[in-house]
Amino acid sequence: xxxxxxxxxxxxxxxxxxxxxxxxxxxAAAGGAPLDGVKLVIGAKDFAxxxxxxxxxxxxxxxxxxxxxxxxxxxxxxxxKALEAGEIQLYWEYTGTAWITxxxxxxxxxxxxRQYDAVAKADKEKNGxxxxxxxxxxxxxxxxxxxxxxxxLGVTKLSDLAKVPPAQATICVESEFAARNDGLxxxxxxxxxxxxxxxVKLLDxxxxxxxxxxxxxxTFGEVFTTDGRVKALxxxxxQDDKKFFPVxxxxxxxxxDTLAENPKIAEVLAPLTRKLTTxxxxxxxxxxxxxxxxxxDVAQDWLDKxxxxx
Numbered sequence: 001x002x003x004x005x006x007x008x009x010x011x012x013x014x015x016x017x018x019x020x021x022x023x024x025x026x027x028a029a030a031g032g033a034p035l036d037g038v039k040l041v042i043g044a045k046d047f048a049x050x051x052x053x054x055x056x057x058x059x060x061x062x063x064x065x066x067x068x069x070x071x072x073x074x075x076x077x078x079x080x081k082a083l084e085a086g087e088i089q090l091y092w093e094y095t096g097t098a099w100i101t102x103x104x105x106x107x108x109x110x111x112x113x114r115q116y117d118a119v120a121k122a123d124k125e126k127n128g129x130x131x132x133x134x135x136x137x138x139x140x141x142x143x144x145x146x147x148x149x150x151x152x153l154g155v156t157k158l159s160d161l162a163k164v165p166p167a168q169a170t171i172c173v174e175s176e177f178a179a180r181n182d183g184l185x186x187x188x189x190x191x192x193x194x195x196x197x198x199x200v201k202l203l204d205x206x207x208x209x210x211x212x213x214x215x216x217x218x219t220f221g222e223v224f225t226t227d228g229r230v231k232a233l234x235x236x237x238x239q240d241d242k243k244f245f246p247v248x249x250x251x252x253x254x255x256x257d258t259l260a261e262n263p264k265i266a267e268v269l270a271p272l273t274r275k276l277t278t279x280x281x282x283x284x285x286x287x288x289x290x291x292x293x294x295x296x297d298v299a300q301d302w303l304d305k306x307x308x309x310x
Contacts, residue, residue, distance in 0.1 A: 033063075033065025034064050034065060034264040035061060035065040035066040035264055035268065037065070038061075038067070038262050039067045039069075040068050040089045040265075041068075041069045041087065041088045041089055041090075042054045042058045042061070042069070042089070042090050042091060043071050043072075043073055043088035043090070043091035044070065044071070044073065045073060045074075045079050045091075046074045046075070047205055048227075048285050048289050049139065049226060049281060049284075050072075050091075051295035052281075052285065052288060052299050053092040053250070054070050054091070054092070054295075055070065055295050055298075055300070056272055056299045056302070057272070059299060059309065060268055060269060060272055060303070060308060060309070061268060061269075063309050064264065071087075076176065077101070079091055080102055083253065083254075083255065084127065084129070089254060089258045090253065090258070090265070091252070092251065092252055092253070093250070093251065093253045094139060094249065094250055095112075095115050095119045095247055095248060095249045096115070096140065096182060096245070096246025096247055097246075097248060099115060099119050099246060100181055100246060101181075103119065103122050103123065103126070108182070108245070108246030108247065109246075109247070110243055112138065112247045115247045116247075119131060123253075128255060128257065129255060130254050130255070130259050131253055132252040132253070132265075132270075132273065133270065133273055134249045134251035134273070135249065135250050135251065135275075136249075136277045136278065137226055137276050137281045138226075138247055138248055138249050139224050139225060139248045139250060139278075139281065140225050140240075140247060141182075141183070141223070141245050142222075142224070142230075142237040142240065143161075143171065143220045143223070143237070144212060144220065144223045144230060144236055144237045144238065145212060145215070145219055145220050145235065145238075146212065146213055146233075146235060146236070147234045147236050148215075149215050149219060153219075155238060156238065157239035158187070158191050158238045158239065158240055158241060158242065158244070159191055159241050160238070161220075166195075166199070168219050169196075169199055169219065169220070170217070170219050171195060171201070171218055171220045171221070171222070172201045172202075172203050172207075172208045173200060173208070173221070173222040174202065174204065174205050174208065182245065184222070186244065187245075191244070201217055201218050203217075206289070208221040209221065209223065209227070209229040209230075209233060209235070209289075212233075213235065220238075221235075223235065223237060225237060226282050227285050227286075228282050228283065228284075228285040228287070228288075228290050229285075229289050230282075231282065231286070250276070251273070272308060275306060284298055284302060
């Protein structure tokens with residue numbers, strides 16, 4: 001559940017029965033705001049980066065006059081279904097996830113720009129979903145281990161997994177990653193690595209980082225490259241030397257009909273999108289996952305610092 005977003009002066013907070021936060025837009029300045037009268041529900045998958053992105057987006061849209069509700073949803077598939085069903089009007093998705101999981105392709109496109117273009121074209125034509133311009137950050141998957149264990153085993157890249165003794169080839173992953181074509185099964189196949197079934201442990205995302213750092217439950221753990229805990233915990237992310245993982249460039253996705261009715265959404269979000277590099281997302285994520293700050297506070301502080309709420 002999201003913590004209610006900080007409100008502009010004069011805004012009204014309304015808690016819905018499901019616990020998500022909705023807000024009446026603050027009174028507009030003379031001449032009206034670009035999104036006056038627009039009501040939007042912004043979705044987010046259930047992890048820190050998505051929560052931060054949802055709050056960044058909601059704050060900007062609310063400042064532009066919209067009434068905004070934020071809604072956290074468990075898992076990629078459910079979040080996508082919520083967009084398709086109109087339960088939410090916008091959320092941040094990743095190009096690799098859409099290309100492989102939603103659009104049914106087996107092979108990723110290595111070039112980030114070409115991957116984005118292919119996803120945006122296919123999703124709009126097939127599903128009536130528009131991809132707004134993508135941010136620079138790439139939140140792709142990686143397998144990581146502690147810096148000490150990496151030095152001990154002499155591993156720096158994923159192809160090195162083949163030389164790790166079976167007893168130490170233990171991997172912690174989340175359930176979704178364990179089943180996806182662009183997750184663990186495809187990864188092990190692509191690198192020709194045979195890992196006993198009992199060596200794979202299913203854990204919640206946050207627990208994977210701490211257990212990988214300890215190196216007891218598992219030697220290797222599934223991580224995201226924009227996650228601040230990789231650096232904070234001293235983890236080594238193995239190089240994807242065969243380029244198995246797709247590019248997971250983040251972008252706001254919105255129903256095409258919604259955008260046609262409210263084209264100013266794209267204009268309002270463009271300055272935000274351009275600033276979200278991988279390094280920026282690592283820092284924002286670390287404030288939540290490492291320092292324990294609330295995503296809504298992190299989002300508003302950053303927007304204020306960047307001058308995007310003026």
